[in-house]
Amino acid sequence: MSEFVDVDASADPLALVDYLDRATRGLAELQQMALNALGVRPGQRILDLGCGAGHFLETLTVLGAQPVGVDVSSVMTTQARQRCGPRTPVVRGTASGLPFKDAAFDGCHTERVLQHLSDLPAAVAELARLTIGGGRFASLETHWNSFRLTVGDPAFAGLVAESVPAGFRQPDLRSNLPPALEAAGFTSVRMRVDTMRSTLADLTAVNIPKALARIASTGAVDKRRLDSWWTDTQQQDAPDAVLLDRIVFSADRN
Numbered sequence: 026m027s028e029f030v031d032v033d034a035s036a037d038p039l040a041l042v043d044y045l046d047r048a049t050r051g052l053a054e055l056q057q058m059a060l061n062a063l064g065v066r067p068g069q070r071i072l073d074l075g076c077g078a079g080h081f082l083e084t085l086t087v088l089g090a091q092p093v094g095v096d097v098s099s100v101m102t103t104q105a106r107q108r109c110g111p112r113t114p115v116v117r118g119t120a121s122g123l124p125f126k127d128a129a130f131d132g133c134h135t136e137r138v139l140q141h142l143s144d145l146p147a148a149v150a151e152l153a154r155l156t157i158g159g160g161r162f163a164s165l166e167t168h169w170n171s172f173r174l175t176v177g178d179p180a181f182a183g184l185v186a187e188s189v190p191a192g193f194r195q196p197d198l199r200s201n202l203p204p205a206l207e208a209a210g211f212t213s214v215r216m217r218v219d220t221m222r223s224t225l226a227d228l229t230a231v232n233i234p235k236a237l238a239r240i241a242s243t244g245a246v247d248k249r250r251l252d253s254w255w256t257d258t259q260q261q262d263a264p265d266a267v268l269l270d271r272i273v274f275s276a277d278r279n
């Protein structure tokens with residue numbers, strides 16, 4: 026599973042913070058779509074669930090909103106407090122049981138969080154409970170089932186593309202998030218899909234060696250052949266070696 030499921034148990038949690046620092050730079054356009062979908066105005070109370078090191082909280086603060094961050098990780102909540110200062114509350118908590126009263130927020134947001142949750146409907150129900158009638162939901166997430174490799178022997182590339190999504194608890198948010206939102210009481214669910222093109226070297230979030238280990242553990246292909254494929258494939262790295270959909274979801278609260 027991704028190390029973001031339990032950052033505090035990672036061998037090097039600060040490396041995960043560094044990763045978030047780097048990754049956020051390439052997401053500005055999609056983050057702006059999420060901000061537009063939230064319709065952020067000064068004074069609005071916005072919950073950022075899974076706030077990580079506080080990058081989006083900082084943006085919301087600059088826009089004059091009153092954001093609140095929640096994250097399950099002690100390391101991440103400490104980082105977010107350091108980034109955003111004492112006027113932005115950052116609380117440690119988990120997505121399936123959030124420590125706020127009903128309708129406490131004008132909008133709720135997540136970025137690259139829902140993919141890590143074991144119980145998606147429970148988390149979405151919590152976000153619906155916390156959003157006022159007429160409030161908004163926006164989320165920037167990765168649709169891991171769309172993962173494709175365009176380089177390397179296609180037979181192996183296909184096996185890897187099937188295995189990578191298994192490293193995430195919610196690899197199919199494109200199919201599963203809209204019905205979960207509607208079941209929880211959100212309406213007008215919208216999706217904006219953006220296909221990212223990336224080199225293998227840039228896509229550090231995808232641990233292809235872990236995917237290869239999963240394939241080898243099935244006994245379908247010899248580990249040495251997979252390792253040799255990976256060595257060859259990295260030598261063919263290209264700007265569009267990886268294709269992966271990111272989706273901005275948005276919805277209104279009834």
Ligand SMILES: C[S@@+](CC[C@H](N)C(=O)[O-])C[C@H]1O[C@@H](n2cnc3c(N)ncnc32)[C@H](O)[C@@H]1O
Pocket residue numbers: 029030031032045049074075076077078079080081095096097098101118119120121135136137138141142
């Ligand atoms: C990939 S990071 C994204 C952080 C931040 N949203 C960003 O975009 O920079 C995923 C975050 O979700 C948090 N997280 C994972 N499972 C969670 C849960 N069950 N409840 C709350 N936060 C969770 C992790 O601790 C981590 O900070």
